[in-house]
Amino acid sequence: MEEFGGEPGMSKHVRAVVLAAGKGTRMNSVRPKVLHELCGRPMLWFVLRALHEAGVDDVTVVTNSDVAPHVEAIARSAGHAASRAVLQEPQLGTGHAVQIALANLEPREGTLLVLNGDMPLIEVELVRSAMARAGNALALVTARMPLPSSFGRIVRRGEHVQKIVEARDADEDELLIDEMNAGLYAYDESKLRSAIAELRNENSQGEYYLTDTIGNFRERSETIVPVVAGNYRSVLGVNDRVELAAASALLRARICEHYMREGVTLVDPQSTYLEPGLDIAADVTILPNTAIGRGSSIGAHSEIGPNTRLQNARVGEHVTICDSVVVDSAIGDLAIVGPFAHVRGGAEIGTNVRVGNFVEIKASTLAPGVKASHLAYVGDTTVGDRTNIGAGTITANFNGKRKNRTTIGKDVSVGSNTTFVAPVTIGDGALTGAGAVVIRDVAAGERVVGNPAKSLRKETS
Ligand code: UD1
Numbered sequence: 001m002e003e004f005g006g007e008p009g010m011s012k013h014v015r016a017v018v019l020a021a022g023k024g025t026r027m028n029s030v031r032p033k034v035l036h037e038l039c040g041r042p043m044l045w046f047v048l049r050a051l052h053e054a055g056v057d058d059v060t061v062v063t064n065s066d067v068a069p070h071v072e073a074i075a076r077s078a079g080h081a082a083s084r085a086v087l088q089e090p091q092l093g094t095g096h097a098v099q100i101a102l103a104n105l106e107p108r109e110g111t112l113l114v115l116n117g118d119m120p121l122i123e124v125e126l127v128r129s130a131m132a133r134a135g136n137a138l139a140l141v142t143a144r145m146p147l148p149s150s151f152g153r154i155v156r157r158g159e160h161v162q163k164i165v166e167a168r169d170a171d172e173d174e175l176l177i178d179e180m181n182a183g184l185y186a187y188d189e190s191k192l193r194s195a196i197a198e199l200r201n202e203n204s205q206g207e208y209y210l211t212d213t214i215g216n217f218r219e220r221s222e223t224i225v226p227v228v229a230g231n232y233r234s235v236l237g238v239n240d241r242v243e244l245a246a247a248s249a250l251l252r253a254r255i256c257e258h259y260m261r262e263g264v265t266l267v268d269p270q271s272t273y274l275e276p277g278l279d280i281a282a283d284v285t286i287l288p289n290t291a292i293g294r295g296s297s298i299g300a301h302s303e304i305g306p307n308t309r310l311q312n313a314r315v316g317e318h319v320t321i322c323d324s325v326v327v328d329s330a331i332g333d334l335a336i337v338g339p340f341a342h343v344r345g346g347a348e349i350g351t352n353v354r355v356g357n358f359v360e361i362k363a364s365t366l367a368p369g370v371k372a373s374h375l376a377y378v379g380d381t382t383v384g385d386r387t388n389i390g391a392g393t394i395t396a397n398f399n400g401k402r403k404n405r406t407t408i409g410k411d412v413s414v415g416s417n418t419t420f421v422a423p424v425t426i427g428d429g430a431l432t433g434a435g436a437v438v439i440r441d442v443a444a445g446e447r448v449v450g451n452p453a454k455s456l457r458k459e460t461s
């Protein structure tokens with residue numbers, strides 16, 4: 001277990017509760033708010049990721065029945081080995097959510113972090129600074145933020161935090177306060193337990209507000225330590241789709257900056273869509289209007305884009321991919337893909353291959369030096385070294401019932417508009433004439449033409 005801060009009274013083993021059960025009414029969506037995505041990950045992922053990076057792996061997620069089935073997968077992909085979800089039904093407010101979490105946790109001395117699940121811009125440094133200031137009743141993360149704002153206002157007397165007033169419940173003077181409640185709290189667990197038992201729901205929403213624990217602490221002369229975030233953008237909560245788009249843009253800029261600092265050239269970061277955790281080598285260039293998603297890697301000196309989408313694509317070095325889509329596939333070194341290629345379904349494109357100008361490759365292996373340069377469909381096919389696939393070639397892999405494979409050897413010359421009616425095998429060095437419809441196997445070195453394709457040698461003899 002990692003140790004933080006080293007302040008007196010601070011537990012080595014910090015636990016966290018993440019609030020993710022809210023209905024998300026303002027999203028106007030059948031999808032629960034914390035499952036809406038930014039940069040390819042659900043909102044909740046970023047909160048769990050920041051906790052994991054801060055070394056907090058004992059996390060309880062308060063969920064509703066729509067969120068619960070997804071928590072384990074999200075937590076695992078955020079790096080947590082185990083996850084714990086507790087149901088809050090019905091959802092009676094953030095204070096009620098914490099009550100439910102505490103009822104499911106064995107009481108323990110020390111710090112309990114509480115985080116809203118709708119703050120995807122949260123950064124690990126801020127979690128760490130809240131933990132470092134823990135030890136009193138509450139270290140409360142706040143942020144100075146431009147007005148108007150719908151965040152809860154921090155009401156201070158002098159330096160001391162008196163209470164938090166929700167914007168809905170605030171009077172005119174309180175609405176002018178520009179210090180907001182971030183939604184990240186480092187509580188002393190036993191003091192939280194006694195305060196939470198006394199919450200009431202006398203407010204505009206009839207909800208139990210977690211923020212009312214602050215007033216309770218003041219009455220008991222407990223110490224509340226405000227921790228002012230350096231940048232309010234890292235605590236922006238997402239409550240509707242306008243805020244989701246704004247948070248997405250900020251997150252995207254942050255992710256782009258990360259890759260640029262690692263040596264990746266982004267010609268236009270504004271139109272470049274990257275996800276966290278990609279493996280992009282230094283000296284890769286990414287041209288405008290390009291989206292690179294989950295599981296993708298790109299080797300050095302490759303140039304991707306413009307107008308390109310990669311998803312789970314493993315791209316080698318010195319590769320060029322433009323105006324194309326590559327999904328669940330691998331592209332070998334020095335290959336040129338596009339413009340207008342669609343490579344998908346576990347395709348393996350070898351070194352020095354040329355694929356493009358309206359070519360689709362599905363679940364096929366193209367050996368080094370293969371060329372499919374114009375208007376072709378290659379599906380469920382193996383193609384040998386240096387074979388040239390002529391313009392308009394189709395592998396007819398589906399006979400109405402099942403998919404069949406086409407096997408094409410090395411150094412084959414496939415004439416324009418050839419149709420291979422699978423299953424069919426073409427030997428090394430064979431040739432098909434323009435418009436050939438190949439319905440049976442072709443031997444090595446054999447030349448076939450016509451519909452159905454027949455051996456040239458036999459026809460002319
Ligand atoms: C909350 C804070 C506000 C703060 C803001 C920061 C309260 C009362 N107010 O307001 O002071 O400035 O966050 O973003 O806490 N949730 C549950 N169960 C519920 C209700 C909510 O789990 O019954 C979860 C939501 O899924 C969400 C989080 O708690 O992730 C915050 O709830 P939300 O309704 O978004 O609160 P805000 O109005 O944003």
Ligand code: MG
Binds near residue numbers: 116118237239
């Ligand atoms: Mg919110």
